Amino acid sequence: MSKALKQIHLAAHFPGVNNTTVWSDPQAGSHIEFSSFAQFAAIAEQAKFDFLFLAEGLRLREQGGKIYDLDVVGRPDTFTVLAALAAVTERLGLAGTINSTFNEPYEVARQFASLDHLSGGRAAWNVVTSWDAFTGENFRRGGFLPEDQRYARAEQFLAAAWELFDSWGGSARHDIVADKEKGVFLATPHAGAFAHTDDQFDIAGQFNVPRSPQGRPVIFQAGDSDAGREFAARAADAIFSHHGTLDAGRDFYADVKGRLARYGRGRDELLILPAATFVLGDTDADARERAEQVRRQQVSGQTAIKFLEHVWNTDLSGYDPDGPLPETDPEPGENTIAKGRASVRMHRDPLATARQWRELAAADNLSIRDLVIKVTGRQTFIGAPATIAEAINDLVQADASDGFILVPHVTPGGLAEFAGTVVPLLQERGVFRADYEGTTLREHLGLPSRRGEGQLAGAVS
Amino acid sequence: MPPSSVPMHLAVALDGAGWHPAAWREPDARPTALFTATYWVDLVREAERGLLDFVTIEDSLSLQSSRRDGPDERTDQVRGRLDAVLIAARVAPLTRNIGLVPTVVVTHTEPFHVSKAIATLDYASTGRAGVRVRVSARPDEAAHFGRRPPPEARGDDRPAGQQLIAALLDEAADYVEVVRRLWDSWEDDAEIRDVATGRFIDRGKLHYIDFTGRYFSVKGPSITPRPPQGQPIVSALAHGGSAYRLIARCADAGYVTPRDAADVRAIVAEIGSALDAVGRAHAHPHLFGDVAVFLDEAPAAAVGRKARMDDRVGAEYRGDAAVFAGTPSQLADLLQEWHEAGLSGFRLRPGAIPHDLAAITRGLVPELQRRGVFRRGYEAATLRGLLGLGRPASRYAPPAARKDVPA
Numbered sequence: 001m002s003k004a005l006k007q008i009h010l011a012a013h014f015p016g017v018n019n020t021t022v023w024s025d026p027q028a029g030s031h032i033e034f035s036s037f038a039q040f041a042a043i044a045e046q047a048k049f050d051f052l053f054l055a056e057g058l059r060l061r062e063q064g065g066k067i068y069d070l071d072v073v074g075r076p077d078t079f080t081v082l083a084a085l086a087a088v089t090e091r092l093g094l095a096g097t098i099n100s101t102f103n104e105p106y107e108v109a110r111q112f113a114s115l116d117h118l119s120g121g122r123a124a125w126n127v128v129t130s131w132d133a134f135t136g137e138n139f140r141r142g143g144f145l146p147e148d149q150r151y152a153r154a155e156q157f158l159a160a161a162w163e164l165f166d167s168w169g170g171s172a173r174h175d176i177v178a179d180k181e182k183g184v185f186l187a188t189p190h191a192g193a194f195a196h197t198d199d200q201f202d203i204a205g206q207f208n209v210p211r212s213p214q215g216r217p218v219i220f221q222a223g224d225s226d227a228g229r230e231f232a233a234r235a236a237d238a239i240f241s242h243h244g245t246l247d248a249g250r251d252f253y254a255d256v257k258g259r260l261a262r263y264g265r266g267r268d269e270l271l272i273l274p275a276a277t278f279v280l281g282d283t284d285a286d287a288r289e290r291a292e293q294v295r296r297q298q299v300s301g302q303t304a305i306k307f308l309e310h311v312w313n314t315d316l317s318g319y320d321p322d323g324p325l326p327e328t329d330p331e332p333g334e335n336t337i338a339k340g341r342a343s344v345r346m347h348r349d350p351l352a353t354a355r356q357w358r359e360l361a362a363a364d365n366l367s368i369r370d371l372v373i374k375v376t377g378r379q380t381f382i383g384a385p386a387t388i389a390e391a392i393n394d395l396v397q398a399d400a401s402d403g404f405i406l407v408p409h410v411t412p413g414g415l416a417e418f419a420g421t422v423v424p425l426l427q428e429r430g431v432f433r434a435d436y437e438g439t440t441l442r443e444h445l446g447l448p449s450r451r452g453e454g455q456l457a458g459a460v461s
Numbered sequence: 462m463p464p465s466s467v468p469m470h471l472a473v474a475l476d477g478a479g480w481h482p483a484a485w486r487e488p489d490a491r492p493t494a495l496f497t498a499t500y501w502v503d504l505v506r507e508a509e510r511g512l513l514d515f516v517t518i519e520d521s522l523s524l525q526s527s528r529r530d531g532p533d534e535r536t537d538q539v540r541g542r543l544d545a546v547l548i549a550a551r552v553a554p555l556t557r558n559i560g561l562v563p564t565v566v567v568t569h570t571e572p573f574h575v576s577k578a579i580a581t582l583d584y585a586s587t588g589r590a591g592v593r594v595r596v597s598a599r600p601d602e603a604a605h606f607g608r609r610p611p612p613e614a615r616g617d618d619r620p621a622g623q624q625l626i627a628a629l630l631d632e633a634a635d636y637v638e639v640v641r642r643l644w645d646s647w648e649d650d651a652e653i654r655d656v657a658t659g660r661f662i663d664r665g666k667l668h669y670i671d672f673t674g675r676y677f678s679v680k681g682p683s684i685t686p687r688p689p690q691g692q693p694i695v696s697a698l699a700h701g702g703s704a705y706r707l708i709a710r711c712a713d714a715g716y717v718t719p720r721d722a723a724d725v726r727a728i729v730a731e732i733g734s735a736l737d738a739v740g741r742a743h744a745h746p747h748l749f750g751d752v753a754v755f756l757d758e759a760p761a762a763a764v765g766r767k768a769r770m771d772d773r774v775g776a777e778y779r780g781d782a783a784v785f786a787g788t789p790s791q792l793a794d795l796l797q798e799w800h801e802a803g804l805s806g807f808r809l810r811p812g813a814i815p816h817d818l819a820a821i822t823r824g825l826v827p828e829l830q831r832r833g834v835f836r837r838g839y840e841a842a843t844l845r846g847l848l849g850l851g852r853p854a855s856r857y858a859p860p861a862a863r864k865d866v867p868a
Contacts, residue, residue, distance in 0.1 A: 024656045032686055034554065034585040057684055058573070060667070067664040067682075074647070074662075074686045077574070080581035083550035086498065106522065106605040107570060114544035118498045118551040138573045140677030141608070168541075176541070178485065178492035183773060185485060185492065189534035191541070192524065203607040206532055208524045210496055210541045302659045 008396045008432045009271060009403030009445060010423070011095070012044035013053045015411045017061075017072045020277060022297045022409045029412050031072055036412040037081055038088045043412075047419035048433050050444045051093025051124060051218075052085065053240075053405055054078050058102055059135040061340040063306055064315055068338075070303050072411075079111050086119035093441030095124035095220065100153055101131060102139045105160035105201060112217045113165060113209040121213030121440030126220035126240055129154040134339045149200075151227045156200040158219065158235055165450075167194045168211040176210055215450030218441050233259035237447050238271040240405060244380045249274065249400025271445060276380035276404040280417050284383045291382045294409060295373050304372040306338075311350050311357075313337050321369040325361050330354050380404075385421035392422070393431050469796065469834045470806025470848065472562075472749060473508050473821060474716075475501075475814075476519035477539040480753050480780060482527075483773040484813035485539050491815075496543060498551050504818060505552045508559055511822025512836050514847045515560025517593050517696075517716075517808060520545035522566050522602045531601040537774075546578050553586035560844030562591035562696060567636040568629055569597065569606045575636075576643035576683055583688035588843035591694030591713075594637060596629035598622070627703045635674040637695055637711040642670035644692055645855040646682035648862075668857040690845045691852045698751070700781060702731075709735035713850065714747040714805075718782040722802040725750065729803035747805035747848055751782035752795075755812040756820035760787045767812060782810065789824035793832060800834070 015021040015031065022028065030036045044052050056078050061068040078096035085094055094115065098108055108125075116123040131145035145153055168191055169175040175191040177184045192207035221228065221236035232239045233256060243252040249272075257267050279294055281287025299307070301321030309316050313331040330350035347353050361371045381388045395401055408414025426432035438444055478485035478492055485492040494500040501518075508516050524540045526533040545563035553561060561582060565575050575592070583590035603609055651666035670681035696714035699705050708715035709732060717732075719725040729748060736742050757763040763786040771777050778784060785792055796807055809825075811817035829835035841847045845868075852866040 023654060023661055024659075032584060034587075038554065059680075060682060060684060067662070067667055069660045069662045069664045072661055073667075074652070074684055076581035076584055076685050077577040079544075079547060080550045080578045080585065083547040084553050084581075084585035087502075087551050087554040102571065103574070104569070104606050104608065110522075111544050111547060114547045117496045117543055118547055120498070137678075137680035139571055140679070141571070176493070180486040180488075180490070180492070183483075183486060183537045185538055186536040186540050189532075189536050201607060203605055205601050205605045206524045208521065208541055209543060300659050 005429075005431050006396050006402070007446075008392060008426060009050045009273060010047075010432065011051045011053055011093075011273060011403070011405040012040065012049050012415050013055070013275060013405050013407040014040055015072070015408060015414065016055050017057060017075060019071050019298045019303050020407060020409055021072045021411060022294065023072050023411075024297060025410050027410050027413055031411045032074060032076055034081070034084055037085055040412040040415065041085050041089050041092055043415045043419050045089050045092040047415075047423045048436060049092060050403070051095045051122075051441055053126070054081060054096045056097040056099060056128075057340070058099060058130075059138050059340045061338070063309065063338045068306070070300070070306060079115060082123070083115055083118055086115070086122065091122070091436040091439060091444075093122045093124055093218070093444060094119055095126060095218070095441075097126040097128055097222075100127055100129045100157035101145055102135070102141065105157055105164060105196070106203060106207070108157075109161040109164035109207065110209045112161075113212045116212035116214050116217055117209070121442070123212070123214065124218035124220060124238075124441055126222055127154055127158055127236075128222055129157075132340075151223070151231055153200050155231060155235065156198045159198070160196040160201050160203065162216060163194045163196050164207045165211070165216040167192045167207040168209075214440050214442050218445060218447065229256050230259060232256060232270065233265070234263050236270060237442075238273055238445065241272055241274045241401070244274040244276050244395075244401070244404070246395060246398060246400050249395060250398060253399050253401060268446060269448060271402040271447075273403050273405050274401050275407055277377075277407050277409065278381040278388060278418060279379045280388065280421060281384060284387050287383045287387075291379050295378065298409070299369060299373045299376065301369050304369040307372045307376065308368060309337050310335070310341075311347050311353050313350060319368060322367045325354075325358050325368055325371065385425055388418075389422050389425035389429070393426065393429060396431070467800075467805075468836060469800050469829060470514045470747065470749065471511075471821075471826070471829075471835065472513055472515045472517060472560075472806065472808040473818060474517045474519065474751070474808050474810045475504055476810070477525075477542065479813040479817060480810040481755075481767070481770045481774075481778050481812045482538045483770040486773055487770070487813045487816065489815055490813065492539065495539065496541065501548045502552055502555050504814065505556055505559060505561070507815065507818055507822055509556050511826040512839060513559060513822070513826075514806065515562050515589075515591060515694075515844055517562045518545040518548050518564060520564040520566065520595075522569055522597060522605055523599055526601075529599065531599070546582065549590070550582055550585055553582060553589070556586070556589075558589070558839040558842070558847075560589045560591055560694065560847060561586055562593050562694065562844075564593045564595055566597050566602070567594050567633045569602060569608070572636045572639040572677075573643065573679055573683070576640040577685040579640070579693050580644060580683065580685045580688040583690055583693050588689035588845070590688065590690065591696060591844055592640075593696045593698065593716075594633055595698070596626070596633050598625055598629060623703070630703050630707045632676045633697075634707055634710045635672075635676055638674075639670065639672050639679045641692060641695070641711070642672060642856070643679070643681055643683040644688060645857055646670050647686045648855045648858050649687050649691070652686060687855060690843050691855065692845075694844055694848065694850075705732045705735045706739070708732060708746055709739050709741060709744075712746050714749060714848070716749050716751050716808050717804075718751050719799065719804075720783055722798050725799045725802035725804055748803070749806050749808040750796075750799050750804045751808050751810060752792075753778070753780050753782055753784045753810040753812055754792060754817055754821065755784075755786040756789055756792060756817050756824055758788060758824070760791065763787050766816075770813065778812070780810070786812075789820060789828045792825055793828045796829070797832065797834065
């Protein structure tokens with residue numbers, strides 16, 4: 001008997017503040033006005049997506065000491081947009097990144113519990129921890145956190161938040177009685193009581209938001225290090241990963257799912273959802289041509305120079321993007337050219353990267369812009385709708401992922417073509433829902449309910 | 462007396478099932494719906510039906526309590542609430558004209574987060590956002606955050622308690638300054654999308670706010686562009702001296718708690734002096750009188766209904782604000798008298814919801830309209846517009862480009 005087909009999970013990532021988003025496209029709309037978010041959400045919900053995802057940034061990026069002006073700049077507040085979207089959607093999950101460095105557990109827990117109430121159980125939280133003093137300058141608490149404390153902060157933050165989420169009785173014990181005749185509103189004077197002490201937090205008292213429909217929001221984790229994977233296996237409901245290819249995806253999938261048993265969790269209790277970009281066309285050849293055009297829109301000559309500066313760690317504005325790479329070597333030492341950008345830290349050995357790129361450029365006679373287009377990611381999926389549907393299904397059935405978080409490159413309509421052409425094909429194959437079956441995001445994702453009590457298995461404490 | 466030529470502004474303060482602690486036990490109360498979106502959407506739509514200027518939504522970072530120093534362990538009253546900013550955001554797309562003014566506790570939160578949250582509420586409501594700032598001297602709220610030592614128990618130590626409040630209010634003024642600077646930190650036309658030069662923004666029109674004060678510093682600029690109103694409305698509740706000073710320093714609207722018309726005149730004068738003292742004599746913040754209201758068509762019915770609720774609690778309801786029980790017409794008399802004594806309008810606290818909210822929108826409002834002192838239709842699309850305020854230019858715009866748009 002053949003194995004039953006896995007159901008694919010799909011999510012819609014609102015286009016972000018990097019060069020993936022093509023703001024120069026004539027179709028590009030506002031990334032701030034609420035109507036853009038409402039339109040984006042409507043497309044995703046009509047296509048029966050699991051959830052919509054909003055990233056977060058807490059300081060505008062800078063390069064060479066100046067605010068970076070070539071990409072989309074600025075975004076609204078995550079919680080506020082998600083709560084407003086709850087008013088114009090009915091089933092779509094509402095996920096957002098919220099930083100654990102520049103917030104406190106009591107406040108974040110009540111915001112997520114409130115969002116979960118106000119959306120009827122559709123809230124999800126991507127827990128991230130940043131640690132740079134640069135972002136910290138926008139916050140009264142400052143922000144510097146030694147790198148080795150990052151996961152400790154995130155884990156302890158999450159442990160504290162869970163204690164808060166679980167502090168009110170759920171289905172097994174209704175803390176809210178609201179008996180008008182007897183005059184009893186609360187079953188116990190100690191509703192919401194909590195106490196949490198560890199290296200990062202020393203808090204106690206009573207939480208003031210009753211247990212929400214999902215009990216706890218769905219928890220996402222995005223880190224890729226060993227500590228990050230272990231954290232996810234122990235504590236998260238889903239991983240926002242970056243391994244979208246077959247081999248890398250399968251390795252990552254097997255590694256992380258293999259860690260679950262250690263925490264008494266089943267393989268279905270943690271979903272692996274890589275981010276993915278796409279370019280559709282009427283034919284595969286047409287899509288490839290469009291993909292090339294999109295890449296050139298994403299990497300202008302100026303953008304290519306700025307990107308090269310991340311590695312060279314110095315001002316390269318005098319270079320011609322259509323000319324050859326610099327012959328000088330990158331500046332050694334800590335990267336100081338670009339701030340507020342995680343990708344810069346990925347170039348651990350700039351000298352080696354520069355050498356490799358020069359070789360590549362020499363071999364194919366590439367200009368700076370050509371080189372940057374080549375070395376920065378091409379789209380994950382390129383092809384006619386049937387080609388992309390098959391690729392997505394193959395990756396999921398091969399256990400390279402449980403689905404994808406799709407990042408369109410145009411705001412707000414960039415998902416419409418995918419929704420209109422690829423989704424129906426997946427539905428025909430019986431691997432993607434034709435309609436929502438549940439009402440909460442946990443139900444869409446097939447995750448265990450956290451509504452009741454005694455559900456602390458997998459807790460991080 | 463002829464009707465005042467200045468129109469009266471009206472707001473309602475929404476809190477749980479109403480301001481009377483037994484309101485949730487009234488026959489038409491919906492205590493099990495308090496934590497649902499539909500409850501709040503229904504209330505704000507009702508307020509909008511009555512053409513009110515705005516609603517405020519109460520909030521706190523602890524369970525409601527009859528005590529000032531911690532939880533009261535009572536189980537016979539509404540306990541628990543949802544985040545007010547998120548309630549306002551959830552309601553925003555489903556309303557069209559009414560202002561949305563959630564409460565924010567500034568003592569334990571980040572001005573950077575709150576600035577972008579209210580800016581975003583302004584986007585989601587297309588120009589109807591405001592915020593009411595509150596300080597917290599509660600030891601239990603401090604313990605929920607664990608970042609600053611809990612305030613000393615105040616007890617009889619009144620001077621120390623007042624000193625603490627004064628410091629918290631001083632900090633609140635800095636907080637509002639940061640929030641406001643962040644709202645201005647993007648000039649209105651900073652987003653240029655200039656394909657020819659490849660620039661999305663004109664970074665010359667984004668500004669570091671470089672705020673450094675006694676309590677904290679914030680660099681800026683905001684991550685959120687300047688909100689539709691430029692400056693959403695900032696408001697605060699004040700019962701006396703140091704809180705009046707906060708209103709004078711930084712608010713567009715203050716909620717005050719007079720007992721009678723003479724009291725109104727005294728408060729207006731005191732805030733006027735405070736404005737002079739801080740060099741903002743030109744500012745003219747709107748002053749709203751807070752009144753808890755119990756309204757019925759017959760005076761005895763209102764008094765009787767309130768008495769029934771009082772009996773259930775075992776004490777007469779007294780708040781920090783005046784309590785009125787009577788007919789919409791009697792209330793209109795009182796409001797007109799206080800309006801003429803110098804208040805811009807009123808923030809009414811419905812004793813029980815939905816009864817007293819509907820009595821405001823369907824009883825009091827028509828009465829005030831008949832008297833020619835309240836609008837018959839929304840005359841502006843933004844909250845600033847409803848309050849007769851123009852749209853200020855960003856403080857960072859160069860003088861030549863600085864165009865305040867008058868009301």
